[in-house]
Amino acid sequence: MRSPIDIYLADLYDDLVGLSAGTTYQGIPAMADADNSKFAIAMATVDGHVYQIGDAELEFSIQSISKPFSYALALDDIGLDAVDEKIDVEPSGDAFNEISLARNTGRPANAMINAGAITTISLIRDRDTPRFERILDHFSAAAGRRLKLNESLYASEALTGHRNRALAYLLRSFDIIETDPTPVLEDYFRACSVMVNTHDLALMAATLANGGTQPATGVQVMSKDAVQRTLSVMTTCGMYDDAGAWIAAVGLPAKSGVGGGLIAVLPGQLGLAIYSPALDEHGSxxxxxxxxxxxxxxxxxxxxxxxRLGRSAIRENYDITQVPSHIRHTEAAENLLEEFGERAHIIELAGDLLFAGTESMVREVSELDEWVELVILDLRRVDEVDTIAVEMILQLHRELTAEGRTLALVQERHFEALESLRSFSSRNNAVEWAQSTLLQRHGTPEMMPEKVAVRDFAALAPLDEADIALLESLMEETRIEDGRIVRRTGQEFGGVYFILSGKVFTSSVQEGKPVRHSTLSAGMTFGEIALGSDGEQSTRVTSMGQLHLKVLSAEAITALEAENPGAALRFWKAIARDAYTRVESAIKDASYPLQ
Incomplete structure (x- = not known):
């Protein structure tokens, strides 16, 4: 099934692919002829799933998107205080290649502009392993695959990077760079010339979103302290002289590169990456x-x-065989539900359904086996459903419907935005619907009879026709309106009730709250369990719709025992066997709150 997020990204791609403004970066000859038609969007979640559209596997140079990752490496190498001595954390308000140095100290304004990024490279340790090798390892760990240097692009950058050379030597004059600036510049140019694709960048951004742990590999690439500082500087400085407008409109820590790439990070939730080589006046x-x-x-x-953290909103995912409803079915129906119950899944959700939580749910549904026919979203523990969550759920409904499948909800609080969807007030009601649907689709009419004659009751199956006819001659027939209480808790044994048509449900009060136990329909009996509770009714029995009964009263049973003890004994053995089966089933199933 197509994920609603994939559909959204495809629609967004189609909307923007015709946008033709901007020009490719002309400052590096090897990049001047980049193909403006190329376009890709990728989103990576903090558990490593990547959504992508367009040319997401096309490689291009990372350029200034390297800066946050180099900065984090330097922070982990020598610590925040040592890095802060050399690089400030203030927005410059200038373009990426401006000479934004403190007047007296020469300290760069931040690590996202070129002067700060060159300084960052000088702070990365290279004692045991060559510095660029460590940088490439670091980038590769964040991407989750081995990245490569584009040697020809590096040569082009090194040949034309005169302004960056001037910056490096100016930094050396202030002792911000304390060694020969030439090797530092070479590694800076190399860092900018590492080749990535949009998929890589999405995972690199998601590594920052995930507190420094690469979502797909689980490798701790950088410390949480380094991530915190890096994201802070990206927020205020990552988009250079457009940072204010960016944070107002988008509101995410971000970094762009003149290679056409752009990343944005929503901490705890996702990383976003986009590639398109045509740039605006800010270099993005x-x-x-x-x-x-x-x-x-x-x-x-x-x-x-x-x-808020992007924890999965999913508490549980299971099929209805694990939570049978409180309806008693015929043996044939129970066997069918055991076979087909996996075709109906319940996904329990909790917390706030914002983007990240809803995304995890949508992905869970999208990855269900294609033979799953019914999907029930249990929203009882959901506090808030954001606008994007509503749109994603509605889109999920449309996709499932197009495939001949059905989405339903369980919700105590009524979310008006979802009122167009099938909804139930309790999980038990939803499971009853799912069972009924599966029986209708895959069963036979006799598995869900609307009317059952006394001779066809499963409880009386051990008896011969003569015994059944005798019992029926002693029964009283009655019809009861919807919602009437048929038996009350504590009443003395009143006989055995045979449901010819309609339904009843049984309930009791536990710790001051009503608890629903079971739903009984045509072909089932009630009342006999009272004999196991000191002769008193242990539950309340309430009619559901029009109810048609035949009752073998306590008085009729007493008379039968006196006049035909053999038939009475056979009757009680049959009823006891049926009751034991029911009690055994009830013990296995937890009671469910009546709602």
């Missing part, structure tokens, strides 16, 4: 900025709205 991808604004708005990702 035109389509990348447009897509980020749309995604943040549509999915409610702005940090002001989404500043």
């Amino acid at each position: 991808s035109v389509r990348g900025v447009a897509a980020s604004e749309r995604i943040s708005s549509d999915m409610g990702l702005h940090f002001v709205r989404a500043a």
